[in-house]
Amino acid sequence: MVGRFLLTLMLLLFTVSNSWAEISVSASRNQLSINDSLVVEIVLSGDSDDDPDLAPLEKDFEIRGRSQSSQIINGEMSRSTKWSLSLVPRRSGTLAIPPLCSGQDCSQPVTVTVLEQSSQDRENAAVLVEVESLPADHSVVQGQILYTVRLLLRQPVAQASLSPPEPQGVDTLVQKLGEDQRSETYRNGWHYQVIERQYALFPQQSGKLHLPPLQFEAVLQDGRNPFDLQNRVIRQRSNSVDLQIDPPPSNTHPWLPASGLRLEDDWQHHPPTLTVGEPATRTITVRGAGVTAAQLPDLPLHVPQGFKSYPDKPSREDVTGPTGVSGVLVEKIAVVPTHAGRFKLPPLSLYWWDINAARWQEETLPEIEVDVLPAEREAIPAAAPPAAPDHVTTQQPPTGGKPISDTPAMPAPGPKTTATQNTPLWQWAAGICAAGWLLTGLLWWRQ
Numbered sequence: 454m455v456g457r458f459l460l461t462l463m464l465l466l467f468t469v470s471n472s473w474a475e476i477s478v479s480a481s482r483n484q485l486s487i488n489d490s491l492v493v494e495i496v497l498s499g500d501s502d503d504d505p506d507l508a509p510l511e512k513d514f515e516i517r518g519r520s521q522s523s524q525i526i527n528g529e530m531s532r533s534t535k536w537s538l539s540l541v542p543r544r545s546g547t548l549a550i551p552p553l554c555s556g557q558d559c560s561q562p563v564t565v566t567v568l569e570q571s572s573q574d575r576e577n578a579a580v581l582v583e584v585e586s587l588p589a590d591h592s593v594v595q596g597q598i599l600y601t602v603r604l605l606l607r608q609p610v611a612q613a614s615l616s617p618p619e620p621q622g623v624d625t626l627v628q629k630l631g632e633d634q635r636s637e638t639y640r641n642g643w644h645y646q647v648i649e650r651q652y653a654l655f656p657q658q659s660g661k662l663h664l665p666p667l668q669f670e671a672v673l674q675d676g677r678n679p680f681d682l683q684n685r686v687i688r689q690r691s692n693s694v695d696l697q698i699d700p701p702p703s704n705t706h707p708w709l710p711a712s713g714l715r716l717e718d719d720w721q722h723h724p725p726t727l728t729v730g731e732p733a734t735r736t737i738t739v740r741g742a743g744v745t746a747a748q749l750p751d752l753p754l755h756v757p758q759g760f761k762s763y764p765d766k767p768s769r770e771d772v773t774g775p776t777g778v779s780g781v782l783v784e785k786i787a788v789v790p791t792h793a794g795r796f797k798l799p800p801l802s803l804y805w806w807d808i809n810a811a812r813w814q815e816e817t818l819p820e821i822e823v824d825v826l827p828a829e830r831e832a833i834p835a836a837a838p839p840a841a842p843d844h845v846t847t848q849q850p851p852t853g854g855k856p857i858s859d860t861p862a863m864p865a866p867g868p869k870t871t872a873t874q875n876t877p878l879w880q881w882a883a884g885i886c887a888a889g890w891l892l893t894g895l896l897w898w899r900q
Contacts, residue, residue, distance in 0.1 A: 455840035471871040474499030478553055478560040486570050488578075490517065492542045493563075497555050500532040501824050504536050505536065505560075509551040514540040517670075518685050539686055540568040541670075577641060580693040581605035582615075582669045591697040592662075596710040596779050596808045597743040598654040598696065602667060605638070605645040608686075618652055621663040623698055628745075630773045653777045655745070659700040666690040706804040706813065707750055712743035712776075714805045720798075729828045732763075732789045737801070737818075739782040743808065746771050746780035754784065755799050759792040759825070772801035793827040 474497065481492040495505055510516060518539035524532060542548060542565075550563040570578070583603040592598050600618060618627055630651040638647050656662050670688045701708045717738040727733055739749050746769035756762045765785040772779045790796070801818040 455889045474555060474558045476505060476553065476555050476558050476560045478563050480549060480550065480563050480565055481890055483564070484566045484568065484738075485542070486568050487542060487545045488570055488688040488690070490656050490688075491565065492536045493540055495536040495538070495553060495560070496533055497535075497558075503556045505553045505555045507538070509553065510538070510540065513543055513548045514550075514553075516545060517541055529726065530845065541688060543868040545569045549900065553763055558571075561613045564869075577643070578611070578689060579607045579673060579688045579689055580669060580671065581640070581645070582667055582689045583695060584664070584667060585693040586664070586694050586696065588696070590695075592656065592700060593699045593710050593806070593808060594659050594701055595655055595657065595744075595748065598656070598662075599713070599777050600652040600654050600664070600694075602650045602652070602691070604648040604650075604669060605640065605641055606648070607645055608673060610673055611667070613671035615650075617670045618654070618664055618667065620654060620656070620666060623658040623662050623664060625657065628653045628655075628771075628773075628778060629803050630777065630879045645883060651775075651777075653773075656696075658696045659698050662696045662698050662878065664696075692720060701806070704813065709744065709748060709803075709805040710748065710808050711741045711742075711805050712807070712809055713741070714744075714803065714814070714816050715740045716801065716803060716818050718818050718821075720800075720821055720823075721818060726787075727823055727825045728791050729790050729825060734785055734787050737784045739780075739781045739784075741782075741805070742759060743777055744766050744780050745778055746782055749780050749782040752782075752801060752803070753782055754786045754801070756786075757796050758899075759794070759796060761789045761791060763787040790825040793825050795824050796823060799823050 459683050476497045479494050479496075481494075485491055493510075497505060507516065516538055518770075520537045521534065523534045545567045548565055548567055550565065552559040552562055554560075581604075583605070585601045585603075587599040587601075595887065602615070602618075603614065620627065630653055634649040636647045636649070638645050668688060668690050670686065672686050701710075717740070719736045725733055733842070735753065735754075737752055739752065741749055751767060754762065754764060764785065765787070768783045770781045772781060800820045803816050805814055805816065806812075807814045
């Protein structure tokens with residue numbers, strides 16, 4: 454009885470001695486910049502099967518990477534599990550890595566100091582992010598804002614990401630312009646690789662437009678595995694931009710803000726010669742700088758009386774370049790003249806708001822004259838017989854002669870032609886043959 458009790462007690466003590474667990478937390482550094490990162494290692498030793506709860510870290514840190522490894526010592530007698538976390542601070546100040554727990558076991562808190570980036574550190578940083586807007590402080594509703602982002606890199610990076618512009622305050626359309634441009638430059642004695650990216654912004658409302666700082670994040674490569682958590686994860690932010698968006702000025706013209714506008718007409722310098730009933734196509738092109746094709750209005754293409762018109766569906770296209778977006782509108786109209794003659798096609802005008810000069814401008818195509826030839830069947834009429842005179846006017850001779858007529862005198866009829874003159878030759882031959890037969894019969898009768 455006593456032996457059984459002692460055996461049970463020994464088994465309980467053995468079980469308790471093997472169910473202990475210990476969790477510890479350590480940081481790779483206790484002071485860092487707001488744009489830098491640190492590596493935190495969590496080691497769980499003992500017999501616990503519960504992973505540590507990492508949710509308390511999310512308050513002041515962003516977990517950018519993690520890895521896990523396990524180790525068994527003396528068979529099943531002892532084991533440990535290690536988690537490595539790459540953390541980026543969310544704010545500056547004294548931040549605490551709170552106690553992390555696995556079951557009933559918790560670690561001790563760890564304190565780190567996060568510093569704001571000084572101007573000197575920013576100038577000598579391995580990564581710089583610069584932004585620029587044109588115009589810089591104010592614009593108008595639907596006016597183009599050219600937003601340029603420059604990323605300067607002093608050494609190679611991996612797993613890089615740059616946040617896109619996210620306008621706030623007013624509804625704004627964002628359009629990326631072309632591909633990134635690459636170049637090189639020197640800043641404070643450092644050599645940088647430059648990546649430039651451009652956006653075209655079109656605010657749709659008046660008010661204050663706020664462009665928050667853009668955030669760049671990457672891993673600095675030191676010739677090691679880019680996925681190694683010991684690599685430095687860096688972040689860099691740009692400055693914010695604020696612009697005042699003015700409403701359109703009160704005017705009766707349709708609102709069309711642009712930095713330039715041009716009208717083109719393929720008939721303007723060399724008008725064609727038209728023909729009644731035959732169609733001809735006239736093409737009008739509108740090119741606007743700093744404006745999208747969707748903003749360009751349809752053109753009222755009028756034709757004068759004596760023409761029929763059949764307009765095609767307009768085509769629109771956006772062309773991007775270093776100066777932003779340029780909209781192109783192409784309208785084609787088929788005209789069919791119904792009358793011959795010379796006609797004037799009316800002028801064409803388009804008003805637009807010059808955002809550089811801050812005033813209205815008018816672009817005009819002057820009127821043009823075209824000649825219309827008659828149709829081919831009308832150009833060559835059928836020949837008509839000459840009309841006979843209604844009456845003949847007779848004039849008296851000066852001294853009692855015969856009357857003089859306005860019409861030429863018909864020739865007097867000549868003497869009548871005799872039958873002999875009109876007898877054909879074959880009739881003479883027939884008569885001679887008949888006489889010969891008669892003479893032959895008479896001689897035969899007398900014989």
